[in-house]
Amino acid sequence: MIKIIKNISLSAFFCISFIAVANETNLEANMESVLEIGRENQLLSANSQEKIDKTERQTDKIINEYKVVSKQVEGLKLYNAQKRIQIQAQLDLMDKLDEQLVQVVVMQRQIPPLAQKMLDTLETFIKLDTPFRLEERRERIDLVRSSLSKPKVTASEQVRQVLEAYNIEAEYGRKIDTYEDKLEDGTVVNILVIGRIGMFYQTKDERSSGRWDSETGSWEELSGGYTKPIRDGIRIAKKLAPTDMLLMPVVKGEA
Numbered sequence: 001m002i003k004i005i006k007n008i009s010l011s012a013f014f015c016i017s018f019i020a021v022a023n024e025t026n027l028e029a030n031m032e033s034v035l036e037i038g039r040e041n042q043l044l045s046a047n048s049q050e051k052i053d054k055t056e057r058q059t060d061k062i063i064n065e066y067k068v069v070s071k072q073v074e075g076l077k078l079y080n081a082q083k084r085i086q087i088q089a090q091l092d093l094m095d096k097l098d099e100q101l102v103q104v105v106v107m108q109r110q111i112p113p114l115a116q117k118m119l120d121t122l123e124t125f126i127k128l129d130t131p132f133r134l135e136e137r138r139e140r141i142d143l144v145r146s147s148l149s150k151p152k153v154t155a156s157e158q159v160r161q162v163l164e165a166y167n168i169e170a171e172y173g174r175k176i177d178t179y180e181d182k183l184e185d186g187t188v189v190n191i192l193v194i195g196r197i198g199m200f201y202q203t204k205d206e207r208s209s210g211r212w213d214s215e216t217g218s219w220e221e222l223s224g225g226y227t228k229p230i231r232d233g234i235r236i237a238k239k240l241a242p243t244d245m246l247l248m249p250v251v252k253g254e255a
Helices: 002-128 134-148 155-172 224-237
Strands: 176-182 188-194 198-203 209-213 218-221
Touching: 002 134, 002 155, 134 155, 176 224, 188 224, 198 224, 209 224
Parallel strands: none
Antiparallel strands: 176 188, 188 198, 198 209, 209 218
């Protein structure tokens, strides 16, 4: 009886020992699995963190690029707005220039007849004016008239030449002038022109002097008392003497 009990006890012991060994083996296997899973999770976690960091860097880069592009877009919007204003201003200016161009074309058509009319008026004035340097003044009128008839002469040049002729005529009235000429009988004399106040002559030998009478359109001989003033006036006009007071005969209304 005791022997049977011992056999049972040994069998139970071996069973328990096997179970314990088996449990220990399973435990080690489970622990190894757990550790392996932990290592895998750790590796996955590290990879995930790297991906997250990489994604954050890419996101930051994209955000920075977006900010830069946004500023550029805002700058371009302002630039385009300014350009639109400038373009509109240029279009308005072009419209005004078109209107002015039409006016210029009209004026260009009107300038030639106007210049011709101005020249005719100046020619009439010279005919009615005191006849000093008459040939020179008539030649100037003919020269300008010939220029007006040339098709290559621009309208502005026509006006310039006519105005220049007017200026020369106006200048005659502000200066004292002298030149050599002949009377109707062929006598060579010195002519003295004092603006448009009066025109005088004096022979080369200073024995005879006279003044132009605009009312009669002829020369009027003067007394010897005007010989010196006329001679002095001629010297002043030639810049041979300083400017001085001259006592000259002037008909009332000539000045």
